[in-house]
Amino acid sequence: MANSPEMRASDADRDRVAAILREHTAQGRITMEEFHERLEQLYESRTYGELAKLTADLPDVDMRNLPAKKSAAPAKKDEQHAGMQAAWGAWAAASGINWVIWIIVSITSGDLIYPWPLWVMGPWGVILLVSTVFGDNKPKRS
Numbered sequence: 001m002a003n004s005p006e007m008r009a010s011d012a013d014r015d016r017v018a019a020i021l022r023e024h025t026a027q028g029r030i031t032m033e034e035f036h037e038r039l040e041q042l043y044e045s046r047t048y049g050e051l052a053k054l055t056a057d058l059p060d061v062d063m064r065n066l067p068a069k070k071s072a073a074p075a076k077k078d079e080q081h082a083g084m085q086a087a088w089g090a091w092a093a094a095s096g097i098n099w100v101i102w103i104i105v106s107i108t109s110g111d112l113i114y115p116w117p118l119w120v121m122g123p124w125g126v127i128l129l130v131s132t133v134f135g136d137n138k139p140k141r142s
Contacts, residue, residue, distance in 0.1 A: 005049025017042055017051050023061050030058070084132060091128055095121040 018039060025035040038054050045051050098117035106113050 003048045005047060005052065007048050008046060009048050009051050013048070013051060014042055014045065017054060020055055020058075020061050024055075024058050084128075084135070087128055088132075091121065091124055095125075 021030070021035055021038055021042070024030050025032065030038070042051070042054055045054070095117065098120050102113070102115060102117050
């Protein structure tokens with residue numbers, strides 16, 4: 001059954017028209033001032049006919065197939081993804097803490113003790129290095 005202009009509109013109908021008006025504002029077809037004026041009229045509208053008048057001078061917008069928004073800063077090819085950066089950060093933090101503990105123990109004991117932090121940071125660092133050099137450095141998409 002087709003919606004006649006005299007039929008009452010629902011809140012969901014008004015929300016759809018509001019989304020369309022937002023999209024036209026984002027695309028530069030209407031100014032923010034016009035957007036706010038139309039939005040006020042939108043929430044005072046009661047029928048489909050009144051809703052149709054708000055977008056009569058605007059082209060149809062397919063809300064399902066909007067263009068993807070471009071990111072503000074394009075990612076560089078050689079840039080590591082966030083997971084690899086976090087792994088290196090965790091390695092650096094753990095290594096730093098272990099070296100501080102080693103220095104404190106060496107100073108308080110009066111002897112230079114065996115540098116055991118190398119056993120913590122060595123294998124972990126080698127795995128990270130191999131992953132960084134030979135990995136694809138792209139985040140996995142599911």
